[in-house]
Amino acid sequence: MNSKNKCEIGNEKQIRMCVACRKREKQSNLYRLQCINNELIKFTGNGRSFYVCEKCINSKKFVRYISKLCHFNKDEAKQKILTFSFSILH
């Protein structure tokens, strides 16, 4: 049916905000992540998620955001970001 196609095109064009720099980007240009059980993971399709752009992966703001959201201290947050393989997402 036509409505399904429309929906898919709509998703591609959806604009989302990077949690660190607050820049708006197409959803397809952002990484969608979430925190579950104290782990930083790729969005599973359920629960709360957030977006981050490629430039901000290593930014201090992102570390701060992650540490608040996932209840890590800053060193833990840095470690989680470092060990997270962002490359698998794209």
Ligand SMILES: [Zn+2]
């Ligand atoms: Zn950003």
